Amino acid sequence: MPFGLSRRAGWLALAGVFLLTGLAVAGWTVFRDSEKPPAAASNTATGTPSAQPLDSPRAAALSEQLTSGDEARIRAVLAMPSGQALEPAAAEQLASLGSISFDLATFTYLDGRTAQVQGTVATPPAATSPRWTFTLLHVGDEWKLVDGRPNA
Amino acid sequence: MRLPGALTALLLAAGLLTVPSAAARAAGCSGNSTKPSANQSAGRRPVIFVHGWTADGNALTGTGKALAERTGKRIQPFYFDYGTNSTTWAAHVLVAGCLADYIAAVSDAFAKKRGGDRKVVLVGHSMGGLASLYAARDVKTTDRIGGLVTFDTPYLGSPFGNTRVAEILQRSVGGKLIPPIGSDAQVCLGQHRDGAGPAKGCAGVLPPFLPVAAGVTTIAGDITVKRTFGPFHVYDVPLSSDGIVSVDSQHGYLQMRRKADWPKGQKIRLRNATCTTTNDSMIRTLTAAGGGGAIGATLEIIAELKVDENALDGLLADRLTPALVVYLGVAAMTAECSHTKVTSHGGALDQAAEALKEYLDLLDPGTTVRDLKPVTSAGRVAPGWTAVDAPDAGGLDCSFNSASPSARKGDIYYCSPSAAAADACWVEAGGDSMLCLQDPMGRTVARLWMEGSVGAMQPSGPARYSGTPLPIRLDLDSGTRCRLRNGGSWDAQESDPDLAGFYRCDNGEAVWAKQNSPGIDRSSKTWTVRTGKATGGLTKRKVRTAYYVATAD
Numbered sequence: 001m002p003f004g005l006s007r008r009a010g011w012l013a014l015a016g017v018f019l020l021t022g023l024a025v026a027g028w029t030v031f032r033d034s035e036k037p038p039a040a041a042s043n044t045a046t047g048t049p050s051a052q053p054l055d056s057p058r059a060a061a062l063s064e065q066l067t068s069g070d071e072a073r074i075r076a077v078l079a080m081p082s083g084q085a086l087e088p089a090a091a092e093q094l095a096s097l098g099s100i101s102f103d104l105a106t107f108t109y110l111d112g113r114t115a116q117v118q119g120t121v122a123t124p125p126a127a128t129s130p131r132w133t134f135t136l137l138h139v140g141d142e143w144k145l146v147d148g149r150p151n152a
Numbered sequence: 153m154r155l156p157g158a159l160t161a162l163l164l165a166a167g168l169l170t171v172p173s174a175a176a177r178a179a180g181c182s183g184n185s186t187k188p189s190a191n192q193s194a195g196r197r198p199v200i201f202v203h204g205w206t207a208d209g210n211a212l213t214g215t216g217k218a219l220a221e222r223t224g225k226r227i228q229p230f231y232f233d234y235g236t237n238s239t240t241w242a243a244h245v246l247v248a249g250c251l252a253d254y255i256a257a258v259s260d261a262f263a264k265k266r267g268g269d270r271k272v273v274l275v276g277h278s279m280g281g282l283a284s285l286y287a288a289r290d291v292k293t294t295d296r297i298g299g300l301v302t303f304d305t306p307y308l309g310s311p312f313g314n315t316r317v318a319e320i321l322q323r324s325v326g327g328k329l330i331p332p333i334g335s336d337a338q339v340c341l342g343q344h345r346d347g348a349g350p351a352k353g354c355a356g357v358l359p360p361f362l363p364v365a366a367g368v369t370t371i372a373g374d375i376t377v378k379r380t381f382g383p384f385h386v387y388d389v390p391l392s393s394d395g396i397v398s399v400d401s402q403h404g405y406l407q408m409r410r411k412a413d414w415p416k417g418q419k420i421r422l423r424n425a426t427c428t429t430t431n432d433s434m435i436r437t438l439t440a441a442g443g444g445g446a447i448g449a450t451l452e453i454i455a456e457l458k459v460d461e462n463a464l465d466g467l468l469a470d471r472l473t474p475a476l477v478v479y480l481g482v483a484a485m486t487a488e489c490s491h492t493k494v495t496s497h498g499g500a501l502d503q504a505a506e507a508l509k510e511y512l513d514l515l516d517p518g519t520t521v522r523d524l525k526p527v528t529s530a531g532r533v534a535p536g537w538t539a540v541d542a543p544d545a546g547g548l549d550c551s552f553n554s555a556s557p558s559a560r561k562g563d564i565y566y567c568s569p570s571a572a573a574a575d576a577c578w579v580e581a582g583g584d585s586m587l588c589l590q591d592p593m594g595r596t597v598a599r600l601w602m603e604g605s606v607g608a609m610q611p612s613g614p615a616r617y618s619g620t621p622l623p624i625r626l627d628l629d630s631g632t633r634c635r636l637r638n639g640g641s642w643d644a645q646e647s648d649p650d651l652a653g654f655y656r657c658d659n660g661e662a663v664w665a666k667q668n669s670p671g672i673d674r675s676s677k678t679w680t681v682r683t684g685k686a687t688g689g690l691t692k693r694k695v696r697t698a699y700y701v702a703t704a705d
Contacts, residue, residue, distance in 0.1 A: 079455030080379070084387050093384040110439060113448040125383050132382065135435055137451045146451050147435050148382050 050112045051138035058143055059102040063119075066145060069095035079137045079144040098122030102134070113138040114146075124150060181250035183233030184209050188257035194266035194692055196228035197273060197298070197512055198258050202251060204278030205337070209233025212277060215495040215504075219275070222505035226512050227273070230258050234283075241337040242279045243357070248286030252293045259296040267630040267693070271298030273511050275504065277495050278397075281305030281370075285359035299511035300362055301369045301504050303425075303494050306341065306397040307359075307404035309351065313341020343401070347410035358408050367419040367514070369507035372402035373494040374424045375487040379431050379454070388428075395484025396491035399424065421507060425500035427489035434482045449475030450482065518677035519695045523702035524624065526589055526597045531581035533597060534704040539580075539587055542598035548574055548586055548609060550602075555615035558624035558636060562703045563615045567600075570639025574600060576624055576701040579611060592625035592699055593633055593658075620670050622654070623698035626681065630693055632657045634683075643686040654681075661685050672698075 065073040099122045106118035115136045124130040128150040135147040201212040209231040216229030232254050237246040259270040276284040281302030342351025373394030379386045392399045403422045406414050484490035489497045526537040533539045550567035556576040567574035577588040587597045602609040626634045634655035645651040645664050654671040655663035663681045665671040673680045684690040
């Protein structure tokens with residue numbers, strides 16, 4: 001990995017890491033000893049979708065819980081560390097979105113267990129588009145939200 | 153797998169880490185470094201920039217220019233280039249040995265230009281900081297390093313050295329961007345602390361501390377990932393890392409060794425260059441790169457990273473997974489204070505400039521002004537001084553009440569004739585003699601008697617002042633001492649007939665200046681003069697200490 005290297009070399013290194021991380025992740029299991037491999041390493045090795053696409057009931061649950069204003073319910077749909085505290089204003093700000101209508105036809109896999117989907121928020125923040133792009137991670141047996149941002 | 157690598161490193165070390173002949177060393181020091189004599193100036197301190205792994209001498213030119221600006225052009229950057237050996241561990245003679253030679257060469261060229269001390273300041277990025285310490289082992293550099301500033305130097309190693317994941321990634325990526333498996337660089341980059349020595353198999357020794365007089369400033373890139381959702385701030389993940397090296401390691405200059413071995417009295421500054429990136433920009437970087445199988449694993453890291461109970465430190469130390477490598481790598485690529493970007497980060501440059509200015513002030517503290525007080529207000533010889541009767545100079549005349557040109561206040565007189573060197577005189581108790589400071593280099597005053605009848609040529613009133621006082625003695629940065637001229641006929645300076653000699657120096661030279669000028673350039677905190685003989689060129693010198701005369705209590 002770059003160790004005092006130039007920015008260009010750093011990007012080259014990163015590109016190399018991206019290209020070969022799949023191989024590395026698979027190889028990791030050969031070399032591992034006490035450490036635990038990533039939970040779904042086998043899924044990422046191939047990039048083949050291993051989860052069903054986002055469906056309407058789950059999409060409705062994502063919308064309802066993310067905008068509930070309740071931290072526990074937000075945690076249930078937002079992929080985040082279990083012990084991590086939310087910023088004090090976060091729950092209220094997420095609730096200010098009103099609701100989210102996911103356009104399931106736009107669901108696209110990024111790799112075996114990540115995807116992106118378009119959606120429309122009912123009350124977008126000032127000067128932002130109501131159309132958002134959401135990034136999803138398949139955790140356990142269900143999709144969780146990793147990221148969401150207004151489209152440019 | 154690791155054992156053969158270690159053996160290889162040991163074998164390599166046996167042949168390469170010993171000090172080779174000067175010829176072999178010279179042949180290996182073939183980088184395109186700045187010429188040591190280039191742009192040397194008495195007024196600008198040389199600062200040698202030492203790049204890191206896989207880089208070359210051009211890597212830090214922007215940093216050098218920025219720091220020259222931020223220090224008011226008080227530094228002259230020099231760029232050491234070991235690009236042809238930049239994937240060799242810092243301790244190697246073709247890195248540290250060549251750097252030591254370069255430090256000596258720049259130092260010599262500076263001393264030739266300026267005289268006085270030979271000190272240079274070092275600025276190292278990443279492994280360049282370690283190379284600077286290793287170079288300090290060389291006896292020729294010991295008294296030449298006036299300070300060190302490091303950006304993101306892995307004093308305590310990095311998880312990218314000597315770990316399983318580093319091995320896997322090296323096998324995957326190949327080349328030398330990750331230190332080759334078994335190389336001294338790969339092994340020596342392993343994590344260590346408290347004098348435990350470099351990782352097992354590293355043939356090098358721990359870097360030495362710099363001499364105590366040289367300050368050390370460690371600047372650490374410290375990334376915080378701001379977890380956002382749209383425009384909303386959800387929480388922060390402080391990485392305590394620049395993406396490659398932990399902050400702990402970047403500040404680990406002392407912790408390399410046991411506390412009992414720490415240098416006493418060395419000034420060490422720890423400074424952080426902090427910045428924030430967002431998970432949003434990281435995801436965009438990942439998706440733009442296509443990601444392969446990396447996105448899912450990396451997003452999982454985003455979802456799992458805990459910031460409490462030092463869980464991240466644990467990950468870095470013991471459970472550095474490929475996904476975490478990618479996560480840190482993406483953070484490093486998107487954050488402005490990351491390992492690859494810190495040398496152009498505004499906050500880091502400010503910190504470095506502040507450190508450099510402090511070192512420059514210590515190395516060039518400005519002109520010190522002191523008073524020589526050989527006589528008390530009662531007209532008696534002050535403690536620590538003695539009076540001797542001067543040979544008869546034909547009688548002294550102090551009746552015109554002129555103040556000594558070297559006095560700033562009080563009744564200290566200028567008397568004639570000039571041959572008596574009586575330009576700083578006090579009326580001695582009893583009133584029939586004067587005590588004059590003829591030799592401001594010593595601790596003796598001359599007792600001179602009045603011309604004619606007793607008391608006739610004494611001062612008749614308070615000393616009258618005119619013009620700007622001139623120090624009676626100047627100590628220059630070259631070690632030369634000069635005494636204020638007191639009349640006499642001097643040769644003109646051949647380069648300019650308008651120049652007059654103001655001071656006579658103990659090396660046979662004089663201080664020259666325009667006849668009606670103040671004689672000394674006091675426009676900065678370090679005063680300067682021009683010195684030389686009546687024939688030949690003049691040299692600008694700094695005044696270390698200027699001595700005026702005053703009356704003791």
